[in-house]
Amino acid sequence: MIHRRSALATAAGTLAAAALPRKPQAAETLAPLTEGLEPVFPPENPPDAAFVTQDGTAHHLTEFKGRGMVVNMWATWCAPCVAEMPSLEALSNALAPKDVAVLPLSSDRGGADAVRGWYQAHGITGLPILLDPRGAMATAFNARGIPTTVLINTDGKVVARLEGAADWSSPEAQTLILKLVAG
Numbered sequence: 578m579i580h581r582r583s584a585l586a587t588a589a590g591t592l593a594a595a596a597l598p599r600k601p602q603a604a605e606t607l608a609p610l611t612e613g614l615e616p617v618f619p620p621e622n623p624p625d626a627a628f629v630t631q632d633g634t635a636h637h638l639t640e641f642k643g644r645g646m647v648v649n650m651w652a653t654w655c656a657p658c659v660a661e662m663p664s665l666e667a668l669s670n671a672l673a674p675k676d677v678a679v680l681p682l683s684s685d686r687g688g689a690d691a692v693r694g695w696y697q698a699h700g701i702t703g704l705p706i707l708l709d710p711r712g713a714m715a716t717a718f719n720a721r722g723i724p725t726t727v728l729i730n731t732d733g734k735v736v737a738r739l740e741g742a743a744d745w746s747s748p749e750a751q752t753l754i755l756k757l758v759a760g
Contacts, residue, residue: 607661607744610753614743620734623648623727624717628682631689631706638680642733645677645758647745649726650715652684653695657742658724666703667746668754677758682709684723730758 627635638646649665651658662681669679681704685691692706709715718727721740728737736757744750 607664607742609747610739610743610745610750612743613741614728614737614739614753616737617727617735620730620732620736622733623729623735624714626709626713626717628680628714629708629710631693631708638729639733641678641680641729643731645672645675645731645754646729647672647677647679647726647754647758648714648718648729649679649681649724650684650709650712650718650720651681651724653687653691654685655723659699661724661742661745662699662701662704664744664746666701668751670703671746671751672754675755677754679704680707681705682707682714684709684712684715686710728754728757 623638625637625639627637629635638648647665647668649661651662653659665679665681672679683692683706685695685708688708688710689706692708696702696704696706715723715725718725718738724740724742726739726743727735730736745754
């Protein structure tokens with residue numbers, strides 16, 4: 578996990594990271610989801626911060642109420658983030674038919690172009706390009722670093738969070754997420 582202070586020092590590396598794309602690590606090098614997932618009890622309301630789509634349209638998490646959500650705060654220059662993106666894509670593909678949205682919020686200063694280029698370089702086709710350009714969502718969630726992921730149930734409540742990378746693609750992870758976000 579990359580902490581905020583390190584993120585500022587690493588932000589200068591964003592351009593270099595975009596120029597030299599890293600290959601994701603194999604999913605088997607990621608920790609199982611159950612090793613770091615922390616329940617939020619009692620469940621709480623998510624912050625009212627906004628994120629934007631690649632065309633600049635602002636959205637709030639409350640717009641997704643009624644759907645389960647996996648909200649992941651990440652960046653293309655963050656090695657642990659890079660490692661877990663293929664498993665988040667697999668999770669998205671597996672859970673989309675069950676009305677669970679995987680929302681990867683990138684804090685890259687290069688915006689949609691940086692994320693789009695990174696997705697293309699790494700073959701990511703099953704995730705939307707969503708941006709948290711000033712880290713407002715990460716700050717509102719009190720993320721100590723990235724990647725940080727929060728699970729939000731169909732009632733619109735935060736029910737669990739994970740700081741650090743994990744393997745989101747295993748059948749066990751998918752079953753656990755469905756159980757947590759069902760409301």
